[in-house]
Amino acid sequence: MGVVLYRAFGVSLSRLRNGVLYGLGVGMVVLVAFAIPVSMAVIAPAAAGLVSEDPSMAAPRPEPAVAITDSAISHAIWGVTAGTVATALTRRLGANYRCHRCDIEFSKRPTYAEHVSRMHGSGAPLLRRILVLGGGYAGIGVLRRLQREFEDSVDTSITIVSEDNFFLSTPLLAEMATGHVEPRHISTPIRTFCRRARYYHASVESIDLDGRSVMIRRTVDGKAVEMRYDHLVLALGGQTNYYGNSSVEEHALTIRTLEDALALRNRIITMLEGADQEDGAAEQESMATFVVVGGGFSGVETAGAIHDFVTESAERYYRNIEPSAVRVVLVSAGPILPEIGELGPYAERAMGRRGVEIIKGAKLVEASPHAATLDNGKIIPCMTIVWAGGVRASPVVAALDAEHGAGGRVSVNECLQVAGRPEVHALGDCAHLVNARTGRPYPPTAQNAIRQAAVAAHNVASAVRGRGSQRRFDYASAGSMAMIGRRDGVAVLFGLRLRGVLAWLLWRNYYLSRLPSAEKRLRVAIDWLVDLYVPSDVTRLGNILDRRRRP
Template sequence: MQSPNQTKILILGGGFAGISVLRELESTYKNNDSIKITLVNEDNFFLFTPMLPELASGMIRPSAISIPLRMVCKKTEFIQAKVSSIDLKSKLVAITRPFDGMVKILSYDYLVIAMGGTTNFFGNKQIEKHAFTIKTIQDAIGIKTHLIHMLEIADTEKNPALQEKLLTVVVVGAGFAGVETIGELNDFIKDSVRSYYHNINPENIKMILVSASDKILPELGEELGKKAYESLQKAGIRIIPNTKAVDAGEDFVFLGNGETIPCDTMIWTAGVTIDSVITSLDCEHKSGKIVADSYLRLPNYDTVFALGDCAAITDTKTGGLYPPTAQHALRESKILSHNLKCAISGKQNQKQFNFESKGMMAIIGKRDGIAKISGHSLTGIPAWFVWKTYYLMMLPTFEKKLKVALDWTVNSLFTRDITLVRKIKRKSINQFSSDGMDSLDQVLFRSEESAKIQASKV
């Protein structure tokens, strides 16, 4: 039974930012019954997103980089739901249960907004319809399944032009996600053809990276970006610079330079946008993100904090915004957790967020990488090894570290699995009885219309 005197902390989002804040708070308040922590996330797991390209290429399994949130919610109440609206003035959050669309209203004393971002197609409905993305575990599994299907069809196709179209992969966007994805898939497809698909002409495999600028990996600087460019070209990847994808269909991509590329696989990594729940909040925004001050609080809302991809936090050294990376989200979580604990206890020693990145890195193919660490540049096998070691250590549990290390070892010694899982039966639940649930703030899920009426009365 919840005490009326409990301080309620509500965390929205279970990515790097949200889960890191959660772990800091649980460590402090694990034996404190006067603090109630609730985490809301649409999925019931934390996903280690830097390794999604390796999941798409079959180098690791889904279970190796997904951690059930209930494993880390020792004291915290976890609710699997989508955040549908936030009322900052009334301190209320409406969440929607995914399987039946029922709505629940949560109240809070302190709110942490860490909802991340979503894929931005810049209003292009055709690209949105026909492109794969690589932001979720479903995306990565979908890409791998699709590519194996293309390989199976191509192996029986005698027409060289059709075989080439089936084996053409276009990745749009030359940032970290795009470069790492094209590098991983290039290795996966060519290794699979070499080992299993003997009726496929390797010359018909076309891997294409589309960059809006004349560079790739601009975050790493011109010198390292140039080396990455050359490494991808050496691996047989065609890079098309200074253009954008402007249209797409089931079997083609049309570029801004006038070129049409026949292909059955396009992967979009070219943009990130913020959820409409965030952009519609009654507070200050910058580029759609919530403006947070140097203490990671929302101006005019001392009990609301924001961090991660959805937060616009100004770097006082450069005047720009801190980049939406996992590295920054982890550092922000430590400052935010400290400031939140100070606010709860009434202490005045809150800290300002001030962080300079220690480095950035990317893997661009088999035993090949690019890295800049504390001003030092690394390329090739040393950069690849540093990437592997760093992200292995970043995994939250020993179990996941062991699983990833084993997957890497096995798939380095043997050919990656090409089992094609086609149809998975799933039962839909459209109705759910909530008889006996009659507490608005604790357990009651209502229809959306009823929830609005109840929220207006609170």
């Protein structure tokens, strides 16, 4: 029906509003054309006949107006439900016009027809090309808004390039590494976001700001392709910053990507398996010791998640491991969770009570397969070190011919434009912007990337349309929160300080709501529900995932 309506009248049922109106309309037509006539012409006389034959079957009959109102309400409910289902089916099956040559779709027939005639007819097409680099919180946020903005525009092309063909909900990585959620449930294919945009699965090799072109390398065959743009959105995120320490780079695991999280999970399980077979106390302790470096969100959340997973698994499955041999050590050069202010010390105490050892004011200076050496001279025998100590911009961004801030992030003004390049906007972890309220750079967080995406999309659209009005990014965080262990968290929201189960629930709800589709939200919610009742799973996935050197 969606396709017929679309083709005949150009009405797209993929919009919920249209679906509901369509359902209501159909419900009312059925009421007027079928339900009322049938009730009056067939059912009422038949009922009267039955009553005249057997008076005991007489029942009080409602007033006609009341009966019609009742019937109208039930038809309206039925219609809205059917309309919503029609919208869902239309979205899934597609009633929109797709140009297979460009791999994009339009929601209106005339727009599609105009696109075909202008792009694939005779004469050179006139296009304004928007190129989005990166498919994380920043890139996808901008993409979704730009698609809505240019849904009916035939002279604007939108392209997105990302080396991962999925959007990753990074705050849930620690939960994934310790088996609370499944990898596919926190990753969403970029193609599911692309209606008006074209996606390239490729890595960005270099960017020529003067020539307005980007060199990409296709993932499938390594072929280099040049892409030209009129407007560029830089959202390439960050990479782990080892601050030049090659021993850490070589021997520590990290937690930034899906692969990292899978490799970490494998390593933890391998160590537990090994420790269970080891009878020497020192060797067992070394295998069962996990050192996490970094007192920010990712370090704290990872240490908390590893601790719960390891202690629970050791108790249940690895009975040869001495409970005292299991250690999780969190090393931080500064205070714990400085982003969360006064609740940092609470997080520290709570983690300490759970059994996480915390070493503050110390830096990791050397990592080896068998130990972590700190700058205070302490040597921790361990076979697993997780480095969550810093972020820097991707090398492509660091190499840009532009001004840079700390960690090679490209400097932008408050409208998120690169200095002297009004056609280039940068945001998220790869952009350096000083917060005028605090005088410090905005931290590399998902919250900032999400907010910046709204501003960047508006500004790019405005530039494309030649309007010139640019919105400023000025964001005062409503708060922040962190999960520090099973059913324990800390949060500061609008000045309100929360901790324990409430903060943990808030954390889970917030990140559940930030998942990009209802399907992923449902899957993660089910994972969490099941996780409440079943013990941890210590399945170790194939060796192929263990990218890092074996200890």
